[in-house]
Amino acid sequence: MxxxxxxxxxxxxxxxxxxxxxxxxxxxxxxxSERQEGLSGPRPPDPDLAPGYEALLASFKECRGQPLYYPYIASGFGCGPLVELADGSVKYDMICGIGVHAFGHSHPRMIGAAFDAVLDDTLMQGNLQQSATSLKLMQALLRAANRRGAGFAHVFLSSSGAMANENALKVLFHKRSPADRLLVFENCFMGRTLALGCATDRPAYRAGLPSSLTVDYVPFYDHRRPAQSTARAVEVLESHLARHPGRHAAMGFELVQGEGGYHAGSPRFFRALSAVLRKAGVPLMVDEIQTFGRGQEIFAFQAFGLDQEAQVVTCGKMLHACATLFRKELAPAPGLLSQTFTASSASLRAGLMVLEALENGGLTGKNGRIPVLARYFCKGLAHLAKRFPQTVAGPFGFGAMIAFTLENGDGEKTKAFCRDLFDAGIIAFPAGGHPARVRFLPPFPAMEQSDVDAVLAILGKVIEARVRASKKGET
Ligand SMILES: Cc1ncc(COP(=O)(O)O)c(C=O)c1O
Incomplete structure (x- = not known):
């Protein structure tokens, strides 16, 4: 040329x-693609790699000052839902970095995005020197978020879910000054910064930290008592608003409690609360760090019919970049929001690919791959619950956020069960505390029905072994 x-x-x-x-x-x-032919299903570690792997795990523990949750160190290669570890073992990854790798491992479209990024002049994009990829991603996010009539005007990119939520709170407190309180749901998770640790409803996550945010809690929806739990939440919300008139900067909605145990609210529940908030003039912030991209709609607030209500929404995880979207009237004065890094060039390009696939790739909508495979997975879990009624209750969750309760939901037993699953070739992860649940965030965009069958078959065997052991009094 x-x-x-x-x-x-x-x-x-x-x-x-x-x-x-x-x-x-x-x-x-x-x-x-040639190498992926060698990854057709789970397999145990290679004995020749085991000693080196043990040393690697020990070094990890030494460097971090605490051990890894699972003995998981990736080899750097995989095939859709299958991931190869550095000990040569292969596992079905059904948690995907807690919802990040929704396209699984070594997906051609992800490699393509990373390949394009290699040609970008810098590895990181930042607030001062932007590339057009950031703009494309921001425009795509606004288009996706507004497709059912929501009114988001601006978006600010960032590099973690916690930072996206921090930016959301800054925008809200800034606009609502001197309001100095935040409303959230009991059992919510918003992130682990000093401020978000005050809202996240887990005392252990703020142990020893100074309080930097005053938070009022509202009880969440209980699917076993829909009308009563809704009435109770409205009553508590109204009493907080009456006790501190004009002092609430916003209420944060986590529409499906993720870290809290995969409890989903209902459209009626959220509508009832947002009507109260609207009357009081308190803006609604929706935390979609985990729910983004999991259901029939791209954003869960669209599935719950909150397009007119949501004034700020945050997303992250499977987007690969993180973002805070907000309405025009909330736009802050310059200086409030800024960071050295917004994201890596590869994350931005991956984010664009993910959004494109969610919008036009047959993933969403009633018959999209994500909801169809999620329903299929849940059907399999429902079958296991029927087969092992003393051991499995569920399924619970929303779209591709799937969980079940093991026995009485004991935290330690749930952890131990997840480790058994890991050894058997499935990576899952506990969520929640009362009850604890076994949760999955499967990479449905990279999966076929046959993969779900294979995962459910392994799961069935692990549960069966547990039931047998408990009959012998071994658990
Ligand atoms: C609902 C919700 N909000 C915020 C966060 C924090 O995101 P990050 O871990 O990327 O900071 C998470 C992470 O799990 C989340 O699930």
Whole structure:
């Protein structure tokens, strides 16, 4: 290509269009796909790799000052829901970095996004020097969030869910000054910064930390008592508002309690509370760090019919970048929001790919791959609950956020069970405390029905072994 002939193109555009780049990309994809033929199902560690792996785990513990939750150190390769670890074992990853790797492992579209990012001039994008990819991602987010009539005007990117929530709170407190209190649900999780640790309803997560936010709690929805729990939540909310008139900057809604144990609210419940908030002039902030991309709609607030109510929404995890979207009237003065990093170039490009796939890739909507496979997974769990009624209760959750309660929901037993699952070839993770649950965030965009069958078959065997052991008095 003759650069001098087309002055309107940048050198970067020429580089992207260079046929050698296309060849390199094709070669990478070919090599990946060939290697993936070697990953067809779970397998145990390779005994030859075991000693080195043990040393790696020990070094990890030493460096971090605490052991890893699972003996999990990735080899750096996988195939959809299957991940290879550095000890040569292969597992079904049904938790995906707690909901980040929704396209599984070594997905061609993710590799493609990362490949494009390799050609970006910098690895990180920041507030001062932006690339057009950030703008494209912000525009795509606004389009996706507003597609059912919500009125978000602005979006600010950041590099963690906690930072997206911090930015949301800053925007809200700034606009509502001198309001100095926040309303949230009991059992919520918002993140682990000093301020968010005050809202997250887990005393252990703020042990020894100074209080930096005054929080009023409202009880969450109880699916066993829909009308009573809704009435009770409205009553408590009204009493907080009456006790501290004009002092609440916002109420944070976690529509499906994630870390709290996969408890979902209902449209009627949220509508009842948002009507009270609207009357009191208190803005609604929706924390979609975990729920984004999990259901029939791209955002859960759309599934719960809160398009007109939500004034701020945050998202992260499977987006690969994190974001705070807010309405025009909440736009802060310059200086309030800023960071050195907004995200890595690869995260931004991955985020664009994820949004594109959620919008146009047959993943969402009633018959989209995510809700269809989620229903199929839940049907399998319901079957296990019928087969083992003393051991499995559920399923619970929302879309691709799936959980069940093991026996009486004891935390330690649930943890031990998750470790048994890990050894058997499935990576899941506990959630919640009362009861604790076994949860899954499966990478449905990268899965087939046959993968779900394979996962459920292993799960069934682990449960069966447990039931047998408990009959012998071993658990
Ligand atoms: C609902 C919710 N909010 C906030 C966060 C915090 O996100 P991060 O861990 O990326 O800071 C999480 C993380 O699990 C979450 O589930």
């Amino acid at each position: 003759n650069v001098a002939q087309s002055p309107a193109l940048t050198q970067a555009q020429y580089l992207m269009a260079d046929e050698r780049i296309a060849r390199a990309r094709a070669l990478i994809m070919e090599a990946v």
